[in-house]
Amino acid sequence: MAKVKGTIVVDIERCKGCGLCPPACPTNVISLAKEVNAKGFHYAYMANPDECTGCVNCALVCPDAVITVYRKKN
Amino acid sequence: MAEQTVNKDIAKEENLVFKKTSVLTDKVMHYCPGCGHGTAHRLIAEVIEEMNIQSECIGITPVGCSVLMYNYLDVDMQEAAHGRAPALATAVKRLMPEKFVFTYQGDGDLAAIGTAETIHAANRGENITIFFINNGIYGMTGGQMAPTTLPNMKSSTSPYGRDVKMMGNPLKMTELVAQLPGTYYVTRQAVHTPKDVRKAKKAIRKAFENQKLERGLSLVEIVSNCNSGWKMTPLQANEWMVENMFPFYPMGDLKVDGEMVK
Ligand SMILES: Cc1ncc(C[n+]2csc(CCOP(=O)(O)OP(=O)(O)O)c2C)c(N)n1
Ligand code: SF4
Ligand code: SF4
Ligand code: SF4
Numbered sequence: 001m002a003k004v005k006g007t008i009v010v011d012i013e014r015c016k017g018c019g020l021c022p023p024a025c026p027t028n029v030i031s032l033a034k035e036v037n038a039k040g041f042h043y044a045y046m047a048n049p050d051e052c053t054g055c056v057n058c059a060l061v062c063p064d065a066v067i068t069v070y071r072k073k074n
Numbered sequence: 075m076a077e078q079t080v081n082k083d084i085a086k087e088e089n090l091v092f093k094k095t096s097v098l099t100d101k102v103m104h105y106c107p108g109c110g111h112g113t114a115h116r117l118i119a120e121v122i123e124e125m126n127i128q129s130e131c132i133g134i135t136p137v138g139c140s141v142l143m144y145n146y147l148d149v150d151m152q153e154a155a156h157g158r159a160p161a162l163a164t165a166v167k168r169l170m171p172e173k174f175v176f177t178y179q180g181d182g183d184l185a186a187i188g189t190a191e192t193i194h195a196a197n198r199g200e201n202i203t204i205f206f207i208n209n210g211i212y213g214m215t216g217g218q219m220a221p222t223t224l225p226n227m228k229s230s231t232s233p234y235g236r237d238v239k240m241m242g243n244p245l246k247m248t249e250l251v252a253q254l255p256g257t258y259y260v261t262r263q264a265v266h267t268p269k270d271v272r273k274a275k276k277a278i279r280k281a282f283e284n285q286k287l288e289r290g291l292s293l294v295e296i297v298s299n300c301n302s303g304w305k306m307t308p309l310q311a312n313e314w315m316v317e318n319m320f321p322f323y324p325m326g327d328l329k330v331d332g333e334m335v336k
Contacts, residue, residue, distance in 0.1 A: 006091075007081035018108030018308045024268055041107065049079040057268040059092040063112030064103060069092040070085045 004072075006054020010044050011066040017041035021058040021067065027051040030058055097123045099148050108308020110298030111140050113265040114207055117275045118178070119147055121282055131174045132166050134159040136188075138180035139214040139300075140207065157188025160195035163202045174285050176203040181222040182212040185247045189221075192247065199256030199290040203281045206248065206293060209300035210319060217303030221245040224322055229303070244322070248295045252328040252336075258290035260329040264297050264320075266312040277327075289332060297323050 008029075015037065021044050022030045031047035044067075046052060054071025097119035105111045122128055131149040135141060137156035144151035154162040159177035167175040184192050184206050195202065211229050212218040219229040219236060222244055226235035236244075252260040259281055263274035274296060281292035297319050301311035328336045 004081055004084065007084040009080050009085055010078070012078065014102055016107035020108050020266075020308055020312070023309065046079040049081055052081075054084075054089075054091055056092045060268040060271040061113065061266065063105065063107075063109055063116075065094040065098055065112070065116050067092070068090070068094070070081075070089040071091045072084050072089055 004050050004052070006052040006069065006071045007049065008046060008052060008054075008058060008070070009068045011068075012043045012045075013037050013039075014064055014066045015041060015043035016064055017043055018063065020061045020063070024057045024061045026055065026057065027053060095120045095123045097128055097148050099146055101145050103146055104142060105139065106302045108299070108301050108311070109139070110209070110265050110296065111207060113271065114178075114205065114274075114296050114298065115140075115143060115146055117265065117271065117278050118176070118205065121275060121279045122147075122149060122174075125174075125279070125282060127174050127282070130172070131176070132170070134163045134166070134175070134177040136177070136179040136183035137214075138183045138212070140178055140180060141214070143178055157183050157186070158191055159183065159188065160191040160200070160202070160204060163204075164195055164198070164200045167200060167202050171201070174203070174282055176205060176282070178205045179207070180213065181206070181208040181210065181247075182214075182218075182220045185221045185245055189245075189247070192251065193254070195256075196251045196291045196293065197254045197256045199258075201285055201288050202291055203285060204291065204293040205278070205281075206295040207298050208295055208319075208323065209298045209303070211300055211303045213300040213303050217300065217305075222247075224318060227318070246323070248293065248323075248328060251291075251293055252334065256290050257293060257329060258287070258332050259284050259292040259327075261293075261327045262295040262297065262323060262325055264315075264325060266299070266315065270325075295323070297325075
């Protein structure tokens with residue numbers, strides 16, 4: 001099993017489900033949920049959390065600054 | 075609601091590598107999902123935080139979708155009449171030369187009603203920074219044709235595409251302004267990919283730092299999407315932007331340290 005290095009926290013209620021972050025992720029971690037938030041947006045979440053490297057790419061393209069990124073420093 | 079799949083062992087303060095800058099307020103931005111205005115705001119806020127100039131910054135907001143920018147940036151801001159931001163910024167900077175003064179303007183604001191203010195502030199060499207968000211149309215009012223609308227591009231007032239014979243040619247304000255002796259740094263950037271975001275942030279930082287040199291005006295154009303006005307999804311809009319806007323509005327520096335590079 002790949003060693004998990006990173007993780008993201010999406011502020012679900014502020015996510016607008018714009019869909020820009022999933023293709024920005026080099027390891028295909030993020031998907032848009034089938035469920036919606038209170039505003040009716042299909043929010044982003046980690047569908048493959050073990051693949052996250054904490055590279056920050058998703059947070060860089062998020063127009064609403066709702067992604068927080070953590071990376072384990074070795 | 076689907077469970078958040080956060081890895082709790084990693085999501086600890088000591089591992090934090092990115093979070094929203096505190097120079098952005100906690101208000102939810104009113105922009106359409108995927109609109110580049112939000113990313114551009116965030117980069118400006120991050121640079122202000124990194125340069126530690128939050129209390130020394132005065133921003134001038136435009137008329138257009140970003141008219142409410144003062145709700146989202148926790149710095150002093152003043153609203154200008156449509157297109158007049160560079161004139162107001164001129165006054166503010168001349169009265170308070172120690173402040174970092176910037177305008178944030180759409181293409182309708184900067185390149186249509188505000189053409190005169192933009193060109194004269196640049197030509198006078200005002201020691202200010204202009205952020206120019208070019209999405210090729212008037213976003214706020216319903217996607218009307220702007221001076222920046224591409225040839226054959228559809229808009230709500232050119233539903234069959236911009237016919238340059240009848241409607242005239244698009245205006246490349248950034249190329250025009252770069253020719254003027256009063257400008258010190260002129261560059262064109264984008265914020266749709268992680269790589270472009272990194273580059274744009276460096277340009278924004280340089281454009282702010284130049285104010286310390288007092289050698290003239292810095293302008294950073296950001297070619298951006300208006301997915302609502304273009305009637306596309308955010309992802310389609312960014313693809314369309316790369317295919318259609320970038321050939322006409324090429325990325326990169328036009329003028330650096332007062333010297334033309336293109
Ligand atoms: C004096 C004046 N004329 C016209 C308008 C209508 N108006 C509001 S926003 C706008 C254009 C905005 O387009 P742009 O600057 O490209 O910004 P965007 O909304 O695309 O970000 C216009 C023409 C106005 N508010 N005031
Ligand atoms: S931090 Fe990098 S690897 Fe992790 S979800 Fe975001 S883009 Fe993907
Ligand atoms: S880029 Fe931001 S707003 Fe858009 S879907 Fe991802 S987390 Fe949500
Ligand atoms: S109308 Fe266009 S420019 Fe305005 S917020 Fe929506 S996508 Fe952005």
